Amino acid sequence: MVKVGVFLCHCGRNISEVVDVPRVAEAVRHLPGVTYVDENKYMCSEPGQAAIRQAITEHGLTRVVVASCSPRMHEITFRRAAAQAGLNPYLVEMANLREHCSWVHADDHEAATLKAIELVKKAVARISYNEPLTPQPIPMTRRALVIGGGIAGIQAALDIAAAGHQVTLVERESTIGGRMAQLDKTFPTLDCSSCILTPKMVEVAQNPNIELLTYSEVESVSGFVGSFEVQIRKRATLVDHVKCTGCGICWEKCPEKVPSEFDLARGKRSSIYIPFPQAVPVKPVVDQVHCRYIKYQEFEASGAEGKKPPQCRICEKLCPPQALAWDQEDEAVTEKFGAIVVATGYDPFDPTVYGEFGYGQYPDVITGLELERLLSASGPTEGHVLRPSDGTPPKTVVFLSCIGSRDEERGKAYCSQICCMYMAKHAIVLKEHDPEVQSYIFYIDNRAVGKGYEEFSRRAQEDAGAVYLRGRVAKVFPQDGKLVVMGEDSLIGRQVEIAADMVVLAAAVVPSRGADEVARMLNISYDSDHFLVEAHPKLRPVETHTDGVFLAGACVSPCDVPQSVSRGSAAAAKTLALLSKETLVGEPTTAVVDALRCSGCQLCLEVCPFNAISTQVVAGRTVASVNEGLCKGCGLCSAVCRPAAIGVKGSTHKQLLAEVASLWT
Amino acid sequence: MTKQVAYFPGCALEGSAREYDVSTRRVFAALGVELLEVPDWVCCGASSTHGRGQEVALALPAHALRAASQMGLPLMSPCAMCYSRFKLASLELAHPEARARTEAALGQDIGELPSVLHPLQVLDEIAPQATVPLDIKVASYYGCLLVRPPAAGFDDQENPTIMDRIVAGWGAQPVSWAFKTECCGAGMALARPDMVARLSRRVLEQARQAGAEVVVVACPMCQANLDLYTGEKDTPVLYITQLIGLALGLSPRELMLGRHLINPLPLLRAKGLVNHG
Numbered sequence: 001m002v003k004v005g006v007f008l009c010h011c012g013r014n015i016s017e018v019v020d021v022p023r024v025a026e027a028v029r030h031l032p033g034v035t036y037v038d039e040n041k042y043m044c045s046e047p048g049q050a051a052i053r054q055a056i057t058e059h060g061l062t063r064v065v066v067a068s069c070s071p072r073m074h075e076i077t078f079r080r081a082a083a084q085a086g087l088n089p090y091l092v093e094m095a096n097l098r099e100h101c102s103w104v105h106a107d108d109h110e111a112a113t114l115k116a117i118e119l120v121k122k123a124v125a126r127i128s129y130n131e132p133l134t135p136q137p138i139p140m141t142r143r144a145l146v147i148g149g150g151i152a153g154i155q156a157a158l159d160i161a162a163a164g165h166q167v168t169l170v171e172r173e174s175t176i177g178g179r180m181a182q183l184d185k186t187f188p189t190l191d192c193s194s195c196i197l198t199p200k201m202v203e204v205a206q207n208p209n210i211e212l213l214t215y216s217e218v219e220s221v222s223g224f225v226g227s228f229e230v231q232i233r234k235r236a237t238l239v240d241h242v243k244c245t246g247c248g249i250c251w252e253k254c255p256e257k258v259p260s261e262f263d264l265a266r267g268k269r270s271s272i273y274i275p276f277p278q279a280v281p282v283k284p285v286v287d288q289v290h291c292r293y294i295k296y297q298e299f300e301a302s303g304a305e306g307k308k309p310p311q312c313r314i315c316e317k318l319c320p321p322q323a324l325a326w327d328q329e330d331e332a333v334t335e336k337f338g339a340i341v342v343a344t345g346y347d348p349f350d351p352t353v354y355g356e357f358g359y360g361q362y363p364d365v366i367t368g369l370e371l372e373r374l375l376s377a378s379g380p381t382e383g384h385v386l387r388p389s390d391g392t393p394p395k396t397v398v399f400l401s402c403i404g405s406r407d408e409e410r411g412k413a414y415c416s417q418i419c420c421m422y423m424a425k426h427a428i429v430l431k432e433h434d435p436e437v438q439s440y441i442f443y444i445d446n447r448a449v450g451k452g453y454e455e456f457s458r459r460a461q462e463d464a465g466a467v468y469l470r471g472r473v474a475k476v477f478p479q480d481g482k483l484v485v486m487g488e489d490s491l492i493g494r495q496v497e498i499a500a501d502m503v504v505l506a507a508a509v510v511p512s513r514g515a516d517e518v519a520r521m522l523n524i525s526y527d528s529d530h531f532l533v534e535a536h537p538k539l540r541p542v543e544t545h546t547d548g549v550f551l552a553g554a555c556v557s558p559c560d561v562p563q564s565v566s567r568g569s570a571a572a573a574k575t576l577a578l579l580s581k582e583t584l585v586g587e588p589t590t591a592v593v594d595a596l597r598c599s600g601c602q603l604c605l606e607v608c609p610f611n612a613i614s615t616q617v618v619a620g621r622t623v624a625s626v627n628e629g630l631c632k633g634c635g636l637c638s639a640v641c642r643p644a645a646i647g648v649k650g651s652t653h654k655q656l657l658a659e660v661a662s663l664w665t
Numbered sequence: 666m667t668k669q670v671a672y673f674p675g676c677a678l679e680g681s682a683r684e685y686d687v688s689t690r691r692v693f694a695a696l697g698v699e700l701l702e703v704p705d706w707v708c709c710g711a712s713s714t715h716g717r718g719q720e721v722a723l724a725l726p727a728h729a730l731r732a733a734s735q736m737g738l739p740l741m742s743p744c745a746m747c748y749s750r751f752k753l754a755s756l757e758l759a760h761p762e763a764r765a766r767t768e769a770a771l772g773q774d775i776g777e778l779p780s781v782l783h784p785l786q787v788l789d790e791i792a793p794q795a796t797v798p799l800d801i802k803v804a805s806y807y808g809c810l811l812v813r814p815p816a817a818g819f820d821d822q823e824n825p826t827i828m829d830r831i832v833a834g835w836g837a838q839p840v841s842w843a844f845k846t847e848c849c850g851a852g853m854a855l856a857r858p859d860m861v862a863r864l865s866r867r868v869l870e871q872a873r874q875a876g877a878e879v880v881v882v883a884c885p886m887c888q889a890n891l892d893l894y895t896g897e898k899d900t901p902v903l904y905i906t907q908l909i910g911l912a913l914g915l916s917p918r919e920l921m922l923g924r925h926l927i928n929p930l931p932l933l934r935a936k937g938l939v940n941h942g
Contacts, residue, residue: 355824477843
C-alpha cells in the first residue's frame with residue numbers, strides 16, 4: 001500500500017496569488033493513496049525540506065509529490081531531501097504549479113486553481129507506479145583527448161597535464177601553434193606572439209603527461225563519457241621522427257619550392273619542410289603532392305611513356321641519421337579517453353566574394369592575417385613590409401573592416417570580435433616599422449571591449465596617427481600604380497577617395513574547415529554558421545550536450561588570444577572534474593527494451609539523437625539494445641515504438657497512462 | 666535553346682538606340698533565334714511610373730508580360746531598364762494580392778507568367794560562330810540595372826562576368842577593370858549634365874587605363890551617357906550586339922555604326938574589322 005505525501009508550495013506569492021492553494025489541498029486530500037497533505041510558503045527552503053523529511057519519517061510516507069515549480073529548478077533539491085529521510089529519490093514527483101499554471105494563467109484564478117488540482121491529481125496517479133531506481137556507476141578512463149593544437153588546445157592540454165592526468169593532443173598540421181603562431185604581435189600589449197607562445201609549445205612537447213600526435217586526425221569516435229573510443233589516423237610523414245634530429249639540412253637543400261600554407265602562399269617552403277622555424281615538433285614531413293621523388297614513383301607506377309621526372313632524393317642523401325622512410329604508411333590507432341576537449345579553431349573568411357575589393361585580382365589587396373606574415377620576422381619578407389606587386393614599402397595603407405562580418409547579404413551576420421583590435425595593432429606596428437606610413441581605417445563601429453582595448457585603440461589614433469573613417473568602402477580600383485579606395489565618411493557625409501599603396505581586408509572569422517565533421521563524430525551540435533554549440537550560452541559555456549565533451553577557443557565563436565586561453569583553461573577544469581573521479585554516477589532514468597515485445601523494426605535507432613541504441617541478437621531475433629551511458633532518457637524511442645517495447649525508467653508507459661486516466665476520474 | 670522569343674524593343678530602341686534594335690535583330694537572325702515582336706506594346710513603366718504609384722508601375726510591364734504569356738514565349742528586351750522592369754514586375758506578380766490588383770487594373774487575366782530574359786543570357790548559351798577574328802581589347806560595362814537589385818540581376822553584383830565571357834567567346838579580349846558596375850549618371854543627363862559627364866568620363870578613363878580599346882554595353886542609357894556627354898573622342902562605346910555583328914561579318918551600315926558620336930570606324934578599320942561590306 002503506497003502512502004503518498006503531497007506538499008503544496010506557495011512560492012512566496014508566485015503561486016498562491018493566482019492559485020487557491022488551500023482549496024487544492026482540500027481537493028487532493030482524499031485521492032487514493034494520499035495520506036498526508038502539507039503547505040509551505042517556500043517548499044524549497046530548509047524549513048520546507050525539513051517538513052518533507054519529517055513527514056516521511058513520522059507518517060511512513062512511501063511516495064512524495066511536491067507541487068511547486070518546474071522540475072528543472074528543484075527536482076534535485078526534493079529528491080535529495082527525500083533521500084536524506086531514507087526514501088529512494090526516484091519516488092519523488094513534481095507537479096509544476098508555477099511555470100505551467102500560475103505564471104501563465106494569472107488572469108483567471110478560478111481556472112488556474114482547477115488546473116492546479118488536475119496537475120496534482122496527475123502526479124499522484126503517476127507516482128503509485130514509480131519504482132525505486134539506483135544509479136549505475138560508469139567507469140572513468142582517466143585520460144583526456146584534446147582535438148586541435150592552437151593556443152586553446154595547448155592551454156587545455158597543459159592544464160590537464162599539470163593536474164597529473166594523461167592527455168593526448170591531436171593536431172592536423174605538422175606542428176602545434178595554430179593561428180597564434182602565424183601572428184606577429186598580439187594586442188593590446190604588443191607582445192611578440194611567438195615569444196609568448198613557443199614556451200608553451202615546447203612545454204607541450206616536453207611534458208611527460210602529454211602525448212603529442214601531430215599530422216594526425218580524429219577519424220571516428222564511439223562510446224560515451226568515461227570511455228570514449230577514438231580512432232586517430234597518424235598520416236605518414238615519410239620521415240622517421242625517432243631517428244630525425246631536426247637538423248634542417250633536408251628542408252634547406254630540398255630543391256622543390258612550393259607556396260607555404262603557413263605564410264598563406266605569400267612565401268615559399270620546400271617539399272620536405274617544417275612550417276616555421278619554431279615548429280613543435282621540429283621534425284619535417286614530406287609533402288606527398290609536390291615531392292619530386294614521389295612524383296617519380298607515381299610516374300613509374302603508372303607505366304606512362306615519355307621522359308621520367310627526376311628521382312631527386314637529395315634529402316635522403318644528405319640526411320645524417322638516414323631518417324627518410326619512403327615506405328612509411330598512414331597508421332590508425334585506437335585509444336580510450338574519459339573526456340574530450342574540442343579546440344578546432346578558426347579559418348579566415350574568403351574575401352573573394354567581395355568582387356569590388358579586388359582580392360585575388362590586385363596583389364596589393366591582402367588580408368589581415370597575410371599582413372601578419374609580412375610583419376613577422378620569420379615571414380616571407382623577414383619582417384620588412386613590402387608590397388607583393390613590386391616589393392616597395394607601402395606608405396599609405398588602408399584597412400577595410402567587417403569583410404564578411406556583420407553582413408547577412410554576402411557574409412556572416414555576426415561580429416568577428418578580433419578585427420577592430422588587430423587593425424589598431426597593425427596601424428601601430430606599421431608606424432613602428434616605418435614612421436612615414438599613414439594608416440586609414442574604415443570602420444562601422446570601433447569595438448574595443450576588453451581590458452586595455454579602448455586605450456589601445458586610442459593609441460592607434462593618437463600615437464600612430466591612424467585616421468579612422470566611419471563608413472563602408474564601395475570599391476577598390478587601380479589607378480596610376482596605386483589602389484584607389486572609394487568609400488564614404490558617414491560622419492561628414494562625404495564620399496572619400498584614398499590613393500593607397502596597400503589595402504588590408506579584415507576578413508571575418510569562420511569555423512575551421514572540418515569542425516562540423518568533428519561535431520558529427522562527437523554528436524554535438526553546430527549552428528547555422530557551423531560554430532559548435534555550448535550546452536548553455538551563459539551558464540554552461542564550455543560544456544556540450546554530450547557528456548564529457550567540452551569546447552575551447554574559437555570553435556565556439558570568434559575570440560581573441562586571452563579568451564582562447566580562458567576557454568582552454570575552463571574546458572580543462574571541466575575535464576579535470578571528471579578525471580578526478582574513479583567512477584561517475586549515471587542517471588538511472590534511461591530507456592529500457594523489453595526484448596520479448598521488440599519487433600526489431602529499428603525505428604528507435606533512427607530517432608535517437610544520442611546514437612544510444614544499437615541492435616543485438618537475442619534467441620535468434622534482432623532486437624534493440626540501449627547503451628545506458630549514452631542514453632539521456634529523452635523518450636523519443638518510446639514515442640515511436642509501435643509495440644511499446646521500449647520505455648524510459650521513471651516515465652514508464654504505466655506511469656504515463658495513469659496520468660492520462662486520472663484526468664477522467 | 667529557345668529558338669523563338671517574344672521581343673520587346675521599348676522606346677529607346679525606337680529612338681536614340683535604334684542601332685541597338687537593328688543590331689540585335691540582325692545578330693539574332695544570324696544565330697537562328699527568331700524575335701517575334703510583342704504586338705501592340707506599350708511603355709514598360711521605367712523611370713517615371715514608380716512615382717505614380719504601385720498600380721501603374723505594375724500594370725504597364727504586366728501588359729507585355731501578358732502578351733508574352735499569350736504567345737507562350739519568354740519575354741526578352743535588350744534595354745536594361747525594360748528588362749529590369751519586367752523581371753521585377755514578374756517577381757512581384759508572383760504574389761496573389763499584387764496579381765489580383767494588377768489584373769483588375771488591366772481588366773484582363775495575365776495568365777502564366779513568362780520567363781524574362783535579357784539578350785546577354787541568350788547569347789551566353791549560344792556557341793559563337795565568329796567569321797571575323799575580333800582582335801580587340803574590350804571593357805565590358807554593365808552599369809547598374811543588369812545586376813541590381815540582386816533579385817533582378819543575373820550575375821555577380823560587384824564583378825559580373827557574363828559579357829566578358831561572351832565577348833571572349835567571340836574572339837575579343839576582355840580586360841579586367843574595376844568600373845564595370847559604376848554609375849554612368851543615368852537619367853540625370855538633362856538635369857545635371859555636368860555630373861553625368863564627370864561620372865561617365867571616369868568610366869571611360871578607367872576602361873582606357875585597363876587597356877581597353879572599346880567599351881561594350883547592353884543598355885541604351887549607358888551608351889548614351891558614355892557616348893554623348895563625355896566629350897571624348899578616343900574610346901568608342903558599342904552595343905555588344907554590334908561587336909558580335911562585326912564578328913559575324915556584318916557591315917558598319919547593317920550595324921548602324923555611323924550613329925555614334927565617338928566614331929568607332931577609324932579604330933575598327935585599323936583593326937581590320939570593317940573592310941568587308
